Amino acid sequence: xxxVLGDRKxxxxxxxxxxxxxxxxMLVPMVWSLGxxxxxxxxxxxxxxxxxxxxxxxxxxxxxxxALWFTAKYAVVVTVGQVVAGYLLALxxxxxxxxxxxxxxxxxxxxxxxxxxxxxxxxxxxxQVAPQTGPVNSLLNAVGIDSVDWFGSxxxxxxxxxxxxxxxxxxxYAVLLFAGILDIPEEVxxxxxxDGASGLRLVRHIVLPMSFPVLLSSLIFSINGTLxxxxxxxxxxxxxxxxxxxxxxxxxxxxxxxxxxxxxxxTVAMLLTVVCLLVTLVVFRVSRRDLTxx
Amino acid sequence: xxxxxxxxxxxxxxxMTASAAAMVVLVSACGGTGGGSTxxxxxxxxxxxxxxxxxxxxxxxxxxxxxxxxxEDLPLKVETVPQSGLxxxxxxxxxxxxxxxxxxxxxxxxxxxxxARSGHVADLEKELKKLGVYDQLQPAAVSxxxxxxxxxxxxxxxxxxxxxxxxxxxxFTDNDLDVPGTWAELVAASxxxxxxxxxxFSASGQQGWPLTxxxxxxxxxxxxxxxxxxxxxxxxxxxxxxYVKAAQEIADLGRKGYFGKGVGSIDYDTAMNQFxxxxxxxxxxxxxxxxxxxxxxxxxxxxxxxxxMPFPAVAGGKGAVDQYPSNVGLGIxxxxxxxxxxxxxxxxxxxKNYGATALKDxxxxxxxxxNGEVKDATAVTGQVRETISSSKRxxxxxxxxxxxxxxTVSQTNAAGLVNGSLSPQKFMxxxxxxxxxx
Numbered sequence: 001x002x003x004v005l006g007d008r009k010x011x012x013x014x015x016x017x018x019x020x021x022x023x024x025x026m027l028v029p030m031v032w033s034l035g036x037x038x039x040x041x042x043x044x045x046x047x048x049x050x051x052x053x054x055x056x057x058x059x060x061x062x063x064x065x066x067a068l069w070f071t072a073k074y075a076v077v078v079t080v081g082q083v084v085a086g087y088l089l090a091l092x093x094x095x096x097x098x099x100x101x102x103x104x105x106x107x108x109x110x111x112x113x114x115x116x117x118x119x120x121x122x123x124x125x126x127x128q129v130a131p132q133t134g135p136v137n138s139l140l141n142a143v144g145i146d147s148v149d150w151f152g153s154x155x156x157x158x159x160x161x162x163x164x165x166x167x168x169x170x171x172x173y174a175v176l177l178f179a180g181i182l183d184i185p186e187e188v189x190x191x192x193x194x195d196g197a198s199g200l201r202l203v204r205h206i207v208l209p210m211s212f213p214v215l216l217s218s219l220i221f222s223i224n225g226t227l228x229x230x231x232x233x234x235x236x237x238x239x240x241x242x243x244x245x246x247x248x249x250x251x252x253x254x255x256x257x258x259x260x261x262x263x264x265x266x267t268v269a270m271l272l273t274v275v276c277l278l279v280t281l282v283v284f285r286v287s288r289r290d291l292t293x294x
Numbered sequence: 295x296x297x298x299x300x301x302x303x304x305x306x307x308x309x310m311t312a313s314a315a316a317m318v319v320l321v322s323a324c325g326g327t328g329g330g331s332t333x334x335x336x337x338x339x340x341x342x343x344x345x346x347x348x349x350x351x352x353x354x355x356x357x358x359x360x361x362x363x364x365x366e367d368l369p370l371k372v373e374t375v376p377q378s379g380l381x382x383x384x385x386x387x388x389x390x391x392x393x394x395x396x397x398x399x400x401x402x403x404x405x406x407x408x409x410a411r412s413g414h415v416a417d418l419e420k421e422l423k424k425l426g427v428y429d430q431l432q433p434a435a436v437s438x439x440x441x442x443x444x445x446x447x448x449x450x451x452x453x454x455x456x457x458x459x460x461x462x463x464x465x466f467t468d469n470d471l472d473v474p475g476t477w478a479e480l481v482a483a484s485x486x487x488x489x490x491x492x493x494x495f496s497a498s499g500q501q502g503w504p505l506t507x508x509x510x511x512x513x514x515x516x517x518x519x520x521x522x523x524x525x526x527x528x529x530x531x532x533x534x535x536x537y538v539k540a541a542q543e544i545a546d547l548g549r550k551g552y553f554g555k556g557v558g559s560i561d562y563d564t565a566m567n568q569f570x571x572x573x574x575x576x577x578x579x580x581x582x583x584x585x586x587x588x589x590x591x592x593x594x595x596x597x598x599x600x601x602x603m604p605f606p607a608v609a610g611g612k613g614a615v616d617q618y619p620s621n622v623g624l625g626i627x628x629x630x631x632x633x634x635x636x637x638x639x640x641x642x643x644x645x646k647n648y649g650a651t652a653l654k655d656x657x658x659x660x661x662x663x664x665n666g667e668v669k670d671a672t673a674v675t676g677q678v679r680e681t682i683s684s685s686k687r688x689x690x691x692x693x694x695x696x697x698x699x700x701x702t703v704s705q706t707n708a709a710g711l712v713n714g715s716l717s718p719q720k721f722m723x724x725x726x727x728x729x730x731x732x
Contacts, residue, residue, distance in 0.1 A: 042385055042389075042408075043385050043386070043388060043389025044384075044385055044388045044389065044405075044408050044409055044412050044414070045408055045411065045412050046412070057731075061731075062727070124559075128556070128559055129555050129556035129559060130554060130555045130556030130557070130559050130560055130564075131560065131564045131567075131568065147555065147556075149555070149556045149558065149559070149713060151556075151558055151559055152556060152557075152558045152559075152709065152710075152713045152715060153713070153715045154715065238706075239706070240558070240706050240709075241558055241706075241707070241709055241710045241713075241715060242703075242706055242707040242710050242715075242716060242724070243703075243706065243707075254702070255699075257381070257382045257385070258381060258382070258698065258699075258702060259697070259698050259699040259702070260381065260385055260405065260408070260698060261699075
């Protein structure tokens with residue numbers, strides 16, 4: 001095996017086709033897109049060179065600033081929500097429900113397999129105020145609070161979105177972290193218990209440090225997913241009210257395909273790529289340091 | 295060495311062949327063949343939006359009746375896409391030179407003009423004159439089309455709509471209300487209705503345009519019929535105080551709760567349903583709603599209980615109540631490259647017969663002449679038809695001269711304006727910014 005993998009030609013033959021296909025369908029469009037960001041126009045009227053015009057516009061466009069801010073806010077809140085809720089659920093499975101957790105695990109995992117659009121519609125109905133009063137508003141009315149137009153203001157719509165996305169994906173992170181916690185050797189936990197650690201102290205000093213690598217992987221998964229969130233937002237709020245819940249992804253889509261401005265859309269896509277790259281670099285740096293220490 | 299064996303050479307060859315094949319597949323998938331728009335089409339292909347069933351139904355009827363001969367030479371083939379995906383589809387098809395023979399030309403006139411500038415749209419005035427059927431278009435419809443499309447006839451008037459306020463006659467009589475002639479009277483009537491627990495207006499904030507239409511209505515009455523042309527020409531800005539005033543008036547209606555609860559969540563059908571089931575007293579809408587009004591299943595009020603009034607006058611304003619906002623529905627046009635003699639046969643048949651067919655079968659008023667005697671479905675249809683034929687000057691709607699971006703921005707922010715989360719000043723500023731962005 002070593003001889004085969006040590007041979008450059010063999011490596012080329014083994015990697016070549018996959019690399020070629022990868023380059024064609026991933027790298028070429030990316031470079032192409034970079035090229036578009038120096039142009040203006042669309043497929044109907046053709047493209048004309050625009051120099052750095054799109055990049056200048058990127059810095060002065062208030063809609064981009066709003067979208068960038070929303071993306072950051074959304075990514076941080078949803079990531080924290082997903083991972084914390086997932087971790088608490090995993091602790092619940094392992095330490096309280098123990099062998100009886102299968103049913104709860106399945107139930108909590110269920111939203112993960114539902115189509116996003118269906119979940120979006122479900123939450124629209126749950127929180128709706130008109131034409132019929134939805135269950136959430138009915139509940140508020142029952143305790144004497146007036147109905148709230150959840151999708152009418154930026155603040156409310158943001159929180160409904162957060163609740164939906166955390167609910168939708170916490171089951172996935174719970175299972176992921178559950179596997180991580182199960183991996184902690186029983187002897188370690190046992191000896192910690194003998195030393196008098198229990199409850200929160202056990203979690204704080206034994207479980208948390210020992211499940212840290214899988215927790216970190218969950219964070220990386222989550223932040224990468226939430227930075228690029230698109231479908232759940234389109235399904236629930238469509239980016240509204242106004243552009244209050246429009247992330248960079250949706251703004252890029254609208255600019256390119258609704259407003260027919262491919263060049264500027266590509267520039268927004270570049271911004272998103274840079275943001276993702278920076279976040280990934282930061283996460284990798286942090287994870288490397290911690291892993292070597294741990 | 296294993297790499298020197300013939301097996302390895304074969305493997306290398308196979309790998310290279312596979313890579314080459316993959317590349318060929320990818321490249322061929324990327325390149326469009328562009329068959330649809332080239333000369334001599336195979337079908338009278340028609341691309342429209344799923345939501346609009348009127349034109350599709352009437353064309354199918356014609357293909358079996360009056361236009362049977364044209365259909366035998368060039369069979370009608372209908373394809374639809376959801377309205378939200380139309381612009382994207384057109385860009386894709388135009389880029390590949392594969393536009394159908396006849397198609398809905400975008401959600402905003404701006405896109406149609408873009409298609410026309412790049413030579414994708416037939417010069418219909420020239421073509422119809424050549425076919426000798428230009429006189430089949432109603433002059434009012436032609437003037438609306440020209441106002442929308444930079445002085446050119448770029449679309450056919452499959453619909454010709456005027457807009458105004460439909461009202462529930464029974465609610466008005468029961469509450470001793472006269473049809474409001476001025477804006478102040480309209481606001482007073484709304485206040486009275488609201489006081490009695492009747493929702494004054496139903497409107498779809500999800501669509502947004504039924505709300506922005508009220509802003510343009512106010513602007514046309516207060517500043518005159520050129521109010522929005524001035525904005526398009528750069529002579530005025532939406533942030534000018536007299537323009538913000540219009541947004542303020544509409545925001546006030548919202549603040550007082552005249553649109554009911556959660557207007558931003560109300561979709562088009564729900565708004566229509568609220569009015570037609572008597573849950574709201576007034577409904578700003580275009581005359582295309584006549585089809586719904588005539589439908590007994592939808593309209594539980596009975597068509598006789600629905601009245602139509604123009605947008606009221608604004609005291610001291612420069613506009614007049616007989617200047618109705620008008621449009622030709624979703625602009626439907628013909629491709630330049632596929633316009634041959636067989637397409638011409640279809641088009642001349644449509645111009646001569648569509649008007650009567652659409653009115654008779656569906657109660658829809660088009661911008662084509664109605665040849666032959668057709669009885670109006672309801673009294674309000676007759677009233678609207680009379681209004682159309684007698685109106686001297688028409689106006690457009692709020693976003694008619696906006697870019698696609700400004701149109702979207704305006705319509706998605708309209709609900710915020712009436713529910714108070716966006717101030718009138720901020721709303722107009724946001725739309726003006728979108729308009730000023732190149």
